[in-house]
Amino acid sequence: MVARGLTRTFRTTVRRPGLTGALRSLVDPLREEKTAVRDVSFEVGRGQLLALLGPNGAGKSTTIKMLTGILTPTSGEARVAGVVPYRQRERNARNIGAVFGQRTQLWWDLPARESFAILRDIYGVPEGEHRTRLAEFDSLLELSEFWDTRVRHLSLGQRVRCDLAAALLHDPPVVFLDEPTIGMDVVVKEQVRTFLRHQVEQRGRTVLLTTHDTTEVARLAERVVLINHGRIVLDGTLAEIRRRYGGTWQVHATLDPVEAEAAGTAGAALPPGVRLVRREGPRVVFGPDDPGGTGGAAPPTVHQALRAIVERYRVTDLALEENDLEDVMRAAYLRQDGPDQQDGRDGHRDGAAAQPAGRGAAR
Numbered sequence: 001m002v003a004r005g006l007t008r009t010f011r012t013t014v015r016r017p018g019l020t021g022a023l024r025s026l027v028d029p030l031r032e033e034k035t036a037v038r039d040v041s042f043e044v045g046r047g048q049l050l051a052l053l054g055p056n057g058a059g060k061s062t063t064i065k066m067l068t069g070i071l072t073p074t075s076g077e078a079r080v081a082g083v084v085p086y087r088q089r090e091r092n093a094r095n096i097g098a099v100f101g102q103r104t105q106l107w108w109d110l111p112a113r114e115s116f117a118i119l120r121d122i123y124g125v126p127e128g129e130h131r132t133r134l135a136e137f138d139s140l141l142e143l144s145e146f147w148d149t150r151v152r153h154l155s156l157g158q159r160v161r162c163d164l165a166a167a168l169l170h171d172p173p174v175v176f177l178d179e180p181t182i183g184m185d186v187v188v189k190e191q192v193r194t195f196l197r198h199q200v201e202q203r204g205r206t207v208l209l210t211t212h213d214t215t216e217v218a219r220l221a222e223r224v225v226l227i228n229h230g231r232i233v234l235d236g237t238l239a240e241i242r243r244r245y246g247g248t249w250q251v252h253a254t255l256d257p258v259e260a261e262a263a264g265t266a267g268a269a270l271p272p273g274v275r276l277v278r279r280e281g282p283r284v285v286f287g288p289d290d291p292g293g294t295g296g297a298a299p300p301t302v303h304q305a306l307r308a309i310v311e312r313y314r315v316t317d318l319a320l321e322e323n324d325l326e327d328v329m330r331a332a333y334l335r336q337d338g339p340d341q342q343d344g345r346d347g348h349r350d351g352a353a354a355q356p357a358g359r360g361a362a363r
């Protein structure tokens with residue numbers, strides 16, 4: 001799946017303030033252009049799962065709508081399994097499966113198993129294949145407990161599990177999941193994640209996932225694209241997001257008392273990239289020397305720091321405190337960052353909160 005410079009602009013009508021403004025807007029509507037997605041490019045290979053992350057209104061759904069062929073981009077291009085989705089909608093529909101957590105593609109008044117049979121006929125899936133696939137999905141998602149119940153009577157978690165099966169029954173190479181586990185309990189969430197991992201690792205499907213659930217990201221995504229105000233601000237791993245937006249960790253260590261007293265003084269230098277946060281007798285707290293990693297070399301990862309501390313000191317007790325992933329994501333969403341490779345292009349972005357480009361962390 002390839003997105004190249006995808007951009008989508010919406011024209012909306014804005015009401016002028018006050019009564020006279022409202023009346024004037026009736027005869028002379030004020031139109032405004034809003035760029036929901038701007039110059040978005042990424043590639044996802046076969047058997048890869050990419051999480052598209054970003055705050056509300058960032059442009060994730062608009063991007064997915066272009067990749068699923070629901071919306072045509074204003075400019076740029078997309079290819080999904082070799083097909084331009086908004087031009088070859090029917091061919092694209094055969095190549096993709098989609099689950100939008102809030103909606104269902106199942107027939108509300110039919111049991112899910114009957115919906116599966118209708119989809120089998122629509123896509124022309126041979127009966128044997130259909131049965132095998134359904135058995136695989138049932139073994140992972142435990143569908144047979146409720147697939148003979150009408151969809152309108154299913155719980156949310158049961159319904160979305162049926163939706164996942166319905167989306168994959170025609171064996172699509174590419175799958176789009178827009179907040180698939182929203183509102184599910186922790187047990188069902190984990191079941192769905194195991195199912196998705198299986199689909200990616202064993203079946204080689206390409207998955208594009210959006211979620212606001214940070215645990216989901218940590219469990220599933222080797223790679224994330226972070227989008228804010230319609231632009232990509234980071235394409236990398238969760239570890240990179242942590243490094244850029246939340247490089248704060250603390251190592252609490254109890255050292256040999258003599259070493260603890262000397263740590264950080266002249267002649268007893270700290271490990272590179274490590275700073276002494278505080279010292280209380282033999283108990284010492286270390287942190288990264290340069291939490292933002294903005295100057296010079298990147299700070300050590302928490303694992304590198306741990307190793308360096310253990311190698312340098314006689315440690316009798318050790319505890320690690322890392323920033324909660326939610327804090328990291330909050331920092332990422334609030335930062336008015338520029339995109340990674342934006343050099344030379346304009347720094348304008350939409351939204352009331354937009355500030356002039358503050359690309360301190362651009363690396």
Ligand SMILES: Nc1ncnc2c1ncn2[C@@H]1O[C@H](COP(=O)(O)OP(=O)(O)OP(=O)(O)O)[C@@H](O)[C@H]1O
Nearest residue numbers: 010012034036054055056057058059060061062063
């Ligand atoms: N049909 C439309 N007409 C006008 N503006 C739109 C339309 N669809 C989306 N937008 C605007 O585009 C921006 C991006 O919306 P989008 O739904 O893609 O965000 P999102 O990242 O999916 O958000 P969420 O996490 O809340 O689902 C928003 O400011 C939204 O108001």
